Amino acid sequence: MTIEQAEQPGALSVVTTATDGVLVVAAAGYIDHHTCPRLQQALDTPEPAASCTVVDLHEVTFMDSSGINTLISAHQVLDQAGGWLRLAQTPDSVMRTIQLVGLDTLIDCYPTLNAALSA
Secondary structure: EEEEEOOOOEEEEEEEEEEEEEEEEEEEEEEOOHHHHHHHHHOOOOOOOOOEEEEEEEEEEEHHHHHHHHHHHHHHHHHHOOOOEEEEEOOOHHHHHHHOEEEEEEHHHEOOOOHHHOO
């Protein structure tokens, strides 16, 4: 398990764990141009043999285009490796952004972490 703490309120903290060979990346705070490298790093260094990742967004309060681009990039890498990327527990405010740009048509979104893991 890796824990990256946010340096200031509104920043981003990321916790990574593995569940049955699936990398779970739990993010909390803002995902923007300044904090995106922390999310990218967590997505770029998956558990050995984990080609499947769930990003748990339930504590994310804001996401801009940098976050969208990071998720698209991770999706493409995992898809090319024969795996997948799923989003779980996305708050309404963040989900509006995801739907506005059509990301939900590219990456499957689930209401709960368990649903994303068992789909």
